[in-house]
Amino acid sequence: MTPDTAHILLAEDDPADVELALSAMQTLDPRRRIEVVHTGEDALDYLLRRRAWSSRGGSQPALVMLDLKMPGIGGIEVLRAIKSDARTQCIPVLVFTSSGERRDVSLCYENGANAYVVKPVDFSRFVETLQAIGHFWTGLNTPPARSLRGQR
Amino acid sequence: MPLPPTEESEISYKRLFETSQDGISVLDFRTRRIVDVNPAMCLLTGLSRSCLIAANPENIAPLHALFPNDGSFFNEFRADPVIRRENLSVENRDGLHIQVEAVCNLFHSSGREFIQCNLRDVTQHRLAEDQVRRINEMLEQRVAARTCELEGANRELEAFTYSVSHDLRAPLRHIMGFVEILEKEAADDLTDAQRRHLLTIGGAARRMAELIEDLLAFSRIGRSEVQKVTVDMLTLVMEALDDLRHETKDRIISWKIQDLPMVTVDRSLMRQALVNLLSNAIKFTSKRNRAVIEIGTEPGQEDEDTIYIRDNGVGFNPRYAQKIFGVFERLPNADEFEGTGIGLANVQRIIRRHGGRVWALGKADSGATFYFTLPRKSQNDA
Numbered sequence: 001m002t003p004d005t006a007h008i009l010l011a012e013d014d015p016a017d018v019e020l021a022l023s024a025m026q027t028l029d030p031r032r033r034i035e036v037v038h039t040g041e042d043a044l045d046y047l048l049r050r051r052a053w054s055s056r057g058g059s060q061p062a063l064v065m066l067d068l069k070m071p072g073i074g075g076i077e078v079l080r081a082i083k084s085d086a087r088t089q090c091i092p093v094l095v096f097t098s099s100g101e102r103r104d105v106s107l108c109y110e111n112g113a114n115a116y117v118v119k120p121v122d123f124s125r126f127v128e129t130l131q132a133i134g135h136f137w138t139g140l141n142t143p144p145a146r147s148l149r150g151q152r
Numbered sequence: 153m154p155l156p157p158t159e160e161s162e163i164s165y166k167r168l169f170e171t172s173q174d175g176i177s178v179l180d181f182r183t184r185r186i187v188d189v190n191p192a193m194c195l196l197t198g199l200s201r202s203c204l205i206a207a208n209p210e211n212i213a214p215l216h217a218l219f220p221n222d223g224s225f226f227n228e229f230r231a232d233p234v235i236r237r238e239n240l241s242v243e244n245r246d247g248l249h250i251q252v253e254a255v256c257n258l259f260h261s262s263g264r265e266f267i268q269c270n271l272r273d274v275t276q277h278r279l280a281e282d283q284v285r286r287i288n289e290m291l292e293q294r295v296a297a298r299t300c301e302l303e304g305a306n307r308e309l310e311a312f313t314y315s316v317s318h319d320l321r322a323p324l325r326h327i328m329g330f331v332e333i334l335e336k337e338a339a340d341d342l343t344d345a346q347r348r349h350l351l352t353i354g355g356a357a358r359r360m361a362e363l364i365e366d367l368l369a370f371s372r373i374g375r376s377e378v379q380k381v382t383v384d385m386l387t388l389v390m391e392a393l394d395d396l397r398h399e400t401k402d403r404i405i406s407w408k409i410q411d412l413p414m415v416t417v418d419r420s421l422m423r424q425a426l427v428n429l430l431s432n433a434i435k436f437t438s439k440r441n442r443a444v445i446e447i448g449t450e451p452g453q454e455d456e457d458t459i460y461i462r463d464n465g466v467g468f469n470p471r472y473a474q475k476i477f478g479v480f481e482r483l484p485n486a487d488e489f490e491g492t493g494i495g496l497a498n499v500q501r502i503i504r505r506h507g508g509r510v511w512a513l514g515k516a517d518s519g520a521t522f523y524f525t526l527p528r529k530s531q532n533d534a
Contacts, residue, residue: 016326023333098321100368101314102376102420121321121361123329125398 006032006138009061011043011078012096013070020123021065024130032134035061040073044081047088060091063137066113068097068104076111083112090144092137174270179209181258181265184226186212196273198245214252215271217242229267233258250275306374313371320364327357366494369424370479373501378418380506382529385412385459388419389447392426399434403443410448413457416529417506425502428495429461429522436465436520455528456508462521467514476512499524 008025012018018036025034037043046053047060064082068075075095082088094115095108105116117133120126169176175193177186189197189204197204197212204212210219217240219225228235237254244250256269331354339347389409393400415422430445437443444464452458468476479497503510503524514520 014322016330017322020326020329020333023329098318098325101372119321119325121325121328121365122358123325123332126325126329 007059007061008032008034008063008065008134008138009043009046010034010036010065010096011038011040011070011075012036012065012067013038014067017067017119020126021130024127025134032138038070040070040075040078043078044073047082047091048085060088062092062141062143063133064091064093065096065133066093068095068099068108076107079108079111079113092141092143094133094137096133172270174272175215177204177209177215177269177271179267179269181226181229181267184208187266193271196244196271209269213245214240214242214250214273215269217252218254218256218269218271226267229256229258251278310371310375313367314375318368321361324357324361324364328354328361331357363494366498369498370494370501373421373424373498373505376418376421378421378505380416381419382414382416383419385415385457388415388417388423388426389430391423392430395423395427396431396434399431403434403438405434405437405443405445408444408446408448410446412447412459413449415457415526417526418502421502421505425499425524428499429524432495432522433461433463433465433520436467437463439466440464450523452525456525457528458523458525460521460523462519464519467516467519468512469516470514473512473514477510 010018010021012021015038018038022034022036025032035046037046042052043064043066045051046056047064049056066075066078070078073081075097079093079095082091082093089112092114093112094117095113096117096119097104098119100118108116115137117129120129169190172190172192175196176190177193178188179185180187186204186207186209189201191201194201194204196214199212209215218237225235234255234257237252237256240252240254241249242252251274253272253274254269256267258265258267260266331350335347335350335354342350386409389412433445434443437445442464446460446462448460448462450458450460477496477500479494499522500510503526507527508525510522510524512520512522
């Protein structure tokens with residue numbers, strides 16, 4: 001299973017944020033594929049190919065962008081679940097949230113986050129930030145080809 | 153005719169003896185009987201002078217409190233001619249508990265040895281002391297309770313600021329985002345007035361966003377622990393300038409940055425203070441053809457670094473030099489410049505949390521210099 005280098009999973013419950021993020025990211029590279037889920041449960045179902053995504057294609061995303069404040073399973077719990085499951089633990093997770101609080105930042109890294117980015121309020125910065133994220137995680141960064149422990 | 157000295161001192165002694173508030177009794181050391189008492193002693197014992205003379209002091213309340221049953225009282229004078237007793241709790245003749253203090257001393261007269269015992273009823277005094285102590289304890293408890301309440305209220309207020317600021321960020325991001333998208337996508341179909349309205353919405357949202365950021369920072373400064381590291385001030389300045397690249401991108405600013413010291417600070421708080429100071433300098437020089445911003449150090453006290461940020465911007469009236477560090481204080485001439493009025497309050501809060509001072513020098517229309525000090529890392533610091 002090769003990771004799809006242009007494939008990002010965005011877990012975000014706020015439809016306006018989703019629209020802004022899509023608008024910001026898709027302007028820069030039309031080949032980039034962004035899958036959107038609106039709850040933590042859906043994010044995990046997507047990654048583990050459960051329920052609605054049981055017949056999803058083979059590749060895992062090159063990056064999971066995770067909002068912290070989501071109804072139901074919150075971002076931290078999703079992060080813990082991803083990082084404690086051998087099938088998903090190697091997928092890079094970027095926490096993308098309104099909170100710049102130290103305790104949130106620490107908590108995310110303690111739970112295995114690969115990056116933490118505060119959503120800029122200013123739209124031009126928001127666009128700039130998302131372009132930079134896209135450029136790095138789906139351009140420069142090399143994700144592992146497979147999760148070794150998950151394939152045993 | 154003056155009295156002979158011995159006679160005069162005799163009279164003085166007698167006067168003191170008769171009028172003393174302390175109960176005084178004189179004991180014959182050999183017979184161990186009372187040989188003299190003053191009126192205060194009669195009051196203290198409730199017995200007349202004639203009853204007391206020749207009595208055994210061990211049988212007279214409250215004098216008896218001085219005498220342990222083993223008779224050691226008199227022997228003690230062989231080691232020390234003065235004996236003091238404090239906090240003696242005794243029953244007086246009415247069976248009430250009173251507190252007494254005593255000073256007894258041995259003296260010689262006409263070849264005989266006597267002991268003078270001064271006994272003082274300190275019950276009222278002790279009661280008053282107890283009361284003062286109780287009142288103090290009560291006050292301390294009240295202060296502690298009130299402090300606790302205030303700390304709780306403070307925490308709540310900060311939690312409130314935090315959550316309000318966070319929850320306001322998302323809708324603002326949406327307003328600003330969609331306004332911008334609308335400007336791009338519908339620009340050709342809009343009238344000039346409509347385009348202006350969109351700009352106004354965007355500008356208002358941006359201002360509110362700044363206000364929220366500053367409030368959030370204000371609340372964060374109060375809550376967070378100061379985690380100090382030693383870092384090059386120049387690095388912090390460069391990081392701050394990087395944060396401000398949006399503010400500087402269309403500007404021509406001549407930067408004069410001197411050698412800056414190593415400082416021991418909370419990196420993110422200090423960076424924030426620098427962002428605030430530098431963004432002020434950038435903002436208030438925006439009307440200058442040639443903006444000059446200088447960052448350097450000044451010689452000061454040995455145990456601290458003094459760092460300044462100087463600009464050639466609009467400056468301020470020196471009358472307001474202190475006021476500008478207050479929350480929501482804005483300079484009278486600052487209306488034409490965007491700002492929230494929290495930035496400098498945050499700077500002051502941050503510098504104070506580092507144990508430093510901050511002040512400003514300026515003149516209207518001829519630039520401003522902001523100074524702050526940071527204590528140097530002492531030998532004792534880990």
